[in-house]
Every structure is written in structure tokens, then in C-alpha cells.
Amino acid sequence: MKSSPFDYHRPESLAEALSLFAEWGEEARALAGGQSLVPMLAMRLARPAVVVDLARIPELRGVARTAGGWRIGTMTREVELERVAGLPPIIAAAISHIGHFQIRTQGTVGGSLVHLDPAGEWPALSMLLEATLELASSRGSRRLSAREFALAPMLAALEPDELLVAVELPDCGGPFGFEEVERRPGDFALVGAACHGASVVAFGTGRVPQRLTGCEAHMAAGGGSGLELRKLAEDEMEAHGDIHASAAYRRQVGARLVERVVGAAAAA
Ligand SMILES: Cc1cc2nc3c(=O)[nH]c(=O)nc-3n(C[C@H](O)[C@H](O)[C@H](O)COP(=O)(O)OP(=O)(O)OC[C@H]3O[C@@H](n4cnc5c(N)ncnc54)[C@H](O)[C@@H]3O)c2cc1C
Incomplete structure (x- = not known):
């Protein structure tokens, strides 16, 4: 499929780009690396009247x-x-x-x-x-x-x-853990988790990445990685199912990844 027709602009400054967006609003779309936008244009999931290429700003x-x-x-x-x-x-x-x-x-x-x-x-x-x-x-x-x-x-x-x-x-140096499960290298994560300092996030599981505040509270109270943390993660994780994985899979595997990233951060 081909994209629907659009006007193409390649502004040389931020002010110029912003004036195009002021003029065109919802009818304009920014083009950055094109790795997501170009397929969306080709499939006509996006049909902007104007594409503003940000490459020269x-x-x-x-x-x-x-x-x-x-x-x-x-x-x-x-x-x-x-x-x-x-x-x-x-x-x-x-x-x-x-x-x-x-x-x-x-x-x-x-x-x-x-x-x-x-x-x-x-x-x-x-x-x-x-x-x-x-x-x-x-x-x-x-x-x-x-x-x-x-x-x-x-x-x-x-x-x-x-x-x-x-x-x-x-400043975000220091120990961390970062893990994900993907079907093949290079695919989007089916499930992922990361820990840095006192923060824990699950991603690929719910609608947007989710900070697991219950797990964070457990860690702040001196709790470590282990079964209790995994259960807490399972309970609070918002997991959805789709053609790639069920919600139950995401919750279970996501909780296991949380246990692993918290363990990795603690051991580092
Ligand atoms: C085969 C494949 C595998 C991939 N795997 C992964 C993966 O594992 N993990 C991952 O995170 N990503 C993955 N990606 C996506 C990749 O990271 C893209 O770079 C990213 O999704 C979009 O970045 P982009 O610069 O290409 O943006 P574009 O495709 O150019 O734009 C994406 C959207 O953001 C808007 N936009 C861009 N910049 C701005 C801005 N400054 N202000 C306002 N709006 C803006 C655009 O209008 C568009 O709606 C994959 C892509 C492909 C093709």
C-alpha cells in the first residue's frame, strides 16, 4: 500500500518547525527516524496533510x-x-x-x-x-x-x-537490573522489567509502563528479592492478553522478571 498524499517540509530551525505546527495542528505529523511513522503512513494508519521532517533542526x-x-x-x-x-x-x-x-x-x-x-x-x-x-x-x-x-x-x-x-x-548511575523476554532478538518485548535504586517498572505488560509501587514499598521496608516480592508483583501488575501472550503469562513471567531485576540490582 502507498501512503495518502501529503506535503513534505524540512525546516532548518525549531522556530520554523513550530510555526508549521501552529499553522497545521492535527493535520501535521512530525517525522523523526521514521521507523514507526513510515510503516503507519504506508498502511494509512496515519494520514497527515503535512509531514514535518525534524532531521535538520x-x-x-x-x-x-x-x-x-x-x-x-x-x-x-x-x-x-x-x-x-x-x-x-x-x-x-x-x-x-x-x-x-x-x-x-x-x-x-x-x-x-x-x-x-x-x-x-x-x-x-x-x-x-x-x-x-x-x-x-x-x-x-x-x-x-x-x-x-x-x-x-x-x-x-x-x-x-x-x-x-x-x-x-x-543522575542515574549505580546498580540496576534490566531484563525482558522477546520471541526473537530484535523483537519488541513480550514482557520486561527493570530496577534502579528503589524504583521498579514492568513494561509490555499493561497499557503503559507501570511503576510497581507495592514492590518498591516492600524494598524500602528492607524486603529483598524472593517469593514474597514475586507475589506482590503478580498482584499489582496490570497485565493484558493479545495474540502474542495471555495476560496470565505476562503476569507470571513479568513477576519472575521483577524478582530477577531486583536481585541483580541488589547483587551488583
Ligand atoms: C522491526 C522493528 C523493530 C523494533 N523494535 C523495537 C523494540 O524492540 N523496542 C522499541 O522501543 N522500539 C522498537 N522499534 C521502534 C523504534 O524504536 C522506533 O525508533 C520508534 O518507535 C520510533 O522512533 P522514530 O524516531 O523512528 O520515530 P518516527 O517513526 O519518525 O515517529 C514516531 C511517532 O512519534 C512522533 N514524533 C517523533 N518525534 C517527535 C517529536 N520530537 N515531537 C512530537 N512528535 C514526534 C511522530 O509523529 C510519530 O507519530 C522497532 C521498529 C522496527 C521497525
């Missing part, structure tokens, strides 16, 4: 150390992060699970966050590490927490005239 690129952590421009390709010295190791561990190398050479951090696949690694990382998302429109800019941003599967809290500009991560 310098303000949207780059990784910088900040006073409190890291600022990653939305158009930073996933593969670029594998080469940034000093980035917290949990990021490289998570990114290595995103598709294949070829996909990571095109896919961007922001594209992944906005696309909000429930099994995506970046939405899970953003929730786990309590990232802040910087949004901009020609009306101004605002910041949202990852929880505020992730409304539903493939539904981010962006207004039609807004772009995601960057993601800010706090």
Missing part, C-alpha cells in the same frame, strides 16, 4: 551533561547513545534490546517516547528514572514528568501544535 540533537544529570535532544538516534562516554550503564543495557542495529541507527529517543509502544524501552526507562520531558510550541514551552506524558498506548500528552524537544534524566 540542530536544537533537537545532542546529549549534554547538566547540573542534575543528562539532557538528551529528541532527535538523538538510539545508536548515538551507545557511543556517549559516561552515560549511566542502564541506558546502554536498555537500548541494546531495541530492534536491530539498523533500526537503532535511524530511530530516535523522542520518536520512541512519543510513539509510546507499551513494550518500548524508552517509555519504560523514562518512567523508571523519573525523566522530565521538555515540550515546545509557538505558544511557549512546558515540562512534564514521564508519568504525566504517557497517557495511554500510543497516546502522549502532546497538544497538536507541540513537539517534544528533549528528555532530561537525573
